Amino acid sequence: MNGITHLNLYPALNMVAVKGAVSVFNSAVASNAFAELPGLQERVMRAQLLINSHSRSLVDQAIALEASMSNAGFSDIARQYKELADASSLDLKLKAKGIEDLNTFCKERLSHVVQKVDAARQLIEANREEIGALTLDHFAGDLIDYDEARLTALLTREAALKATGEQLQADWDAIKATKELLETDFWKEHIKKALPTAEELQMLVSQALVPKLDVEIIKLGLQRLEKYLDMFGAAAKLVSLGETLVRLSKNISANKLECQEVQEKIKALQARKEKFESYDGVLTARTQWVEQVGLIVESLVVFLRECRLFQTADECDIASLQTHLTMFISVLRQVRV
Known part of the structure; x- marks a missing residue:
């Protein structure tokens, strides 16, 4: 060789x-x-x-x-x-x-x-x-897996809070619009303490005494009010509109605060996740x-x-x-x- x-x-x-x-x-x-x-x-x-x-x-x-x-x-x-x-x-x-x-x-x-x-x-x-x-x-x-489970739960909670917050705000807007209409001079003449019924609203529309759009706004506000009256165990009164708005404002604030806390936790977990993922790297x-x-x-x-x-x-x-x-x-x- x-x-x-x-x-x-x-x-x-x-x-x-x-x-x-x-x-x-x-x-x-x-x-x-x-x-x-x-x-x-x-x-x-x-x-x-x-x-x-x-x-x-x-x-x-x-x-x-x-x-x-x-x-x-x-x-x-x-x-x-x-x-x-x-x-x-x-x-x-x-x-x-x-x-x-x-x-x-x-x-x-x-x-x-x-x-x-x-x-x-x-x-x-x-x-x-x-x-x-x-x-x-x-x-x-193992910690990455644990964080992933927490992150998933927090993201789910965040989505639920946002949906609830949007609903609370929509209810607040509808009730607020109804309250503002019912506080005008015309409605003060037609209602005292009690809120108008559906029949009363329809009659006013048929007599062309109020615009149909105003009645639709009031109907929507009263519909939104009902679920909170059931929640608070109260009867439907004119004053209920203001009381419900106050309660809704508190709920909206609490919702925003919790949502903010959840988002901060999500941000911290995501930052830690990015660092720990470099472990595999x-x-x-x-x-x-x-x-x-x-x-x-x-x-x-x-x-x-x-x-x-x-x-x-x-x-x-x-x-x-x-x-x-x-x-x-x-x-x-x-x-x-």
């Missing part, structure tokens, strides 16, 4: 995803997202420090490995190998001895590179495992970082496996080795981006 089996063996790296995961942790810490959950906040802060440190280490390792391979002298070895191979006038025994020595030297240099790459692999894998093993579990998920970011760094480790494993083919070959294929190293350097440069 002459070494490398394939060139396109390396997995596709996504360093944007790695940086994105780091950004999620940085944002969670900067926004103090889990301040209401001190235990979780402390864990996220520790994770943020580690993920930043280990991400910088990735870049440092890539730079160091690239420098190590660039300084290993494989280009010089390849050049000397070609010169020997092309030297037609050189004694065959001397040529064979020279090529053998170059093969030995090449494998020694390659062994040095392999040691450094394997050391980097072990470090990166250890860092990856450390991030993967971080304890970020918390009851935030943190877990996803951790998984994303571990997966993507795992691909970097896999790339190192591929490189080491192919290098061992060169190391165990009877004769080192210098040209293929150079191609292999060039391919791996391009992988390292992806990590550096």
Whole structure:
């Protein structure tokens, strides 16, 4: 065997995803997202420090490995190998001895590179495992579910309060309009303390003594009044209009106050929900970082496996080795981006 089996063996790296995961942790810490959950906040802060440190280490390792391979002298070895191979006038025994020595030297240099790459692999894998093993579990998920149930109940209550408020206001408007009409001089002449009956209203309309629109307004107001008279246990009197308006005003104020309180609770829960939902984002970011760094480790494993083919070959294929190293350097440069 002459070494490398394939060139396109390396997995596709996504360093944007790695940086994105780091950004999620940085944002969670900067926004103090889990301040209401001190235990979780402390864990996220520790994770943020580690993920930043280990991400910088990735870049440092890539730079160091690239420098190590660039300084290993494989280009010089390849050049000397070609010169020997092309030297037609050189004694065959001397040529064979020279090529053998170059093969030995090449494998020694390659062994040095392999040691450094394997050391980097072990470090990166250890860092990856450390991030993967971080304890970020918390009851935030349960709290989100609890808040969601409360939020649903509050939104339902808000809708009911708004509907009640609109009904109270409509009743108040109708009764107020009726009261204002019945307080005019004409109606003061026709009614004293008692409110007009439906028959009286119809008779006044038929005699063209009052506009039909006024009668419709009064009918509506009296209809709205009835449910409050039943509620308050009172008889229908002219004074009942004013008394009902006072009670309605109190009910409207109470309704608005409760609605405002509910809306404030909704706002607070929604704000907390937005923060706690970033908890899932943190877990996803951790998984994303571990997966993507795992691909970097896999790339190192591929490189080491192919290098061992060169190391165990009877004769080192210098040209293929150079191609292999060039391919791996391009992988390292992806990590550096």
